[in-house]
Amino acid sequence: MPLWMVYHPVGAFTTExxxxxxxxxxxxxxxxxxxxxxxxxxxxxxxxxYIGGEPVDNFIRLSIEHIARTLPDDRKAWWLERTNxxxxxxxxxxxxxxxxxxxxxxxxxxxxxxxxPPAADSEDExxxxxxxxPSPRTHD
Amino acid sequence: MPLWMVYHPVGAFTTExxxxxxxxxxxxxxxxxxxxxxxxxxxxxxxxxYIGGEPVDNFIRLSIEHIARTLPDDRKAWWLERTNxxxxxxxxxxxxxxxxxxxxxxxxxxxxxxxxPPAADSEDExxxxxxxxPSPRTHD
Amino acid sequence: MPLWMVYHPVGAFTTExxxxxxxxxxxxxxxxxxxxxxxxxxxxxxxxxYIGGEPVDNFIRLSIEHIARTLPDDRKAWWLERTNxxxxxxxxxxxxxxxxxxxxxxxxxxxxxxxxPPAADSEDExxxxxxxxPSPRTHD
Numbered sequence: 317m318p319l320w321m322v323y324h325p326v327g328a329f330t331t332e333x334x335x336x337x338x339x340x341x342x343x344x345x346x347x348x349x350x351x352x353x354x355x356x357x358x359x360x361x362x363x364x365x366y367i368g369g370e371p372v373d374n375f376i377r378l379s380i381e382h383i384a385r386t387l388p389d390d391r392k393a394w395w396l397e398r399t400n401x402x403x404x405x406x407x408x409x410x411x412x413x414x415x416x417x418x419x420x421x422x423x424x425x426x427x428x429x430x431x432x433p434p435a436a437d438s439e440d441e442x443x444x445x446x447x448x449x450p451s452p453r454t455h456d
Numbered sequence: 457m458p459l460w461m462v463y464h465p466v467g468a469f470t471t472e473x474x475x476x477x478x479x480x481x482x483x484x485x486x487x488x489x490x491x492x493x494x495x496x497x498x499x500x501x502x503x504x505x506y507i508g509g510e511p512v513d514n515f516i517r518l519s520i521e522h523i524a525r526t527l528p529d530d531r532k533a534w535w536l537e538r539t540n541x542x543x544x545x546x547x548x549x550x551x552x553x554x555x556x557x558x559x560x561x562x563x564x565x566x567x568x569x570x571x572x573p574p575a576a577d578s579e580d581e582x583x584x585x586x587x588x589x590p591s592p593r594t595h596d
Numbered sequence: 597m598p599l600w601m602v603y604h605p606v607g608a609f610t611t612e613x614x615x616x617x618x619x620x621x622x623x624x625x626x627x628x629x630x631x632x633x634x635x636x637x638x639x640x641x642x643x644x645x646y647i648g649g650e651p652v653d654n655f656i657r658l659s660i661e662h663i664a665r666t667l668p669d670d671r672k673a674w675w676l677e678r679t680n681x682x683x684x685x686x687x688x689x690x691x692x693x694x695x696x697x698x699x700x701x702x703x704x705x706x707x708x709x710x711x712x713p714p715a716a717d718s719e720d721e722x723x724x725x726x727x728x729x730p731s732p733r734t735h736d
Contacts (some may be wrong), residue, residue, distance in 0.1 A: 359501075416706075
């Protein structure tokens, strides 16, 4: 479900950084099957990223699509904070500037390995989480 | 309308593969003007794609934006299946793992070659399909 | 807020072009704090972009996410026109083909430099615009 796109300057992260970053993101979604968490790093070359018309080489832009769950209104500010905390060691604490937004996507136009993911908190979703892989639905 | 973004490992597809893939996708939207179908392939370098915190080099993630048409609820499961069938020769049958989702976009914030695309199934849309290029509206 | 993703052929724009393009986009959103305007250029290699199943090397696809403001229905056609005019010197006037769409995002799932951006036209937003940087909210 969550599809994290991380647009970052060339050389911002080593492979070790990226692994640690992706693991931190996965922990953030501990209620979900781990394999729901997609993180893709996109290196943006110099002079290809502009903020307010000025080239930036110190900026990290994240686009975070949520599919498996929709945040209720009263949890949104809290979730933004949690997300900021999770990424801080890789972003703020290293002196990068950053911005992110979290678009919500429809659960019912989503397919993983040919399967329609089961409903939130269903028996099937629990099995997917336990086995960390998709499998045919046994419930409705 | 449909904007297909295909995030794939380096070397997953030859140029011939990509042409065949893009043609298959175009056939999937046979009711639309052909030129509505955009497919962009994005090669993701090693150690830049993570599923559940683990690096993957065998995973294809598709993001499929629909703009020209909105799927009614009772066609969604069917459309997911059709999409899975269309991509199978390039994805499943080659041993890749995969996931996709299909966000819906507003028809009225869309512009092609400076034109606002005509309404679904209108005379203008039929002409666009027939001529396979955009042209000024003649109907409303 | 606006996140402009510009998918373009290799070599379509020099650094000077990109700066001018990003400045033009920033002017388009003159009512917003300048630093809200994100423009990222993505070079698409040959044989990686297909329209209607045919490879294109002369096509510019823009994806323009709006977050800070939502366009009322009666301004949408006008905004599409303004956008087409703004990009014309970099796209149409150079002989490129092009397409764009403008998805709307929720203001309340958005974070800039750890802050939740203030409400539209609020005192805080005016200060952010004046100082061209985010700062703690002083109003609600």
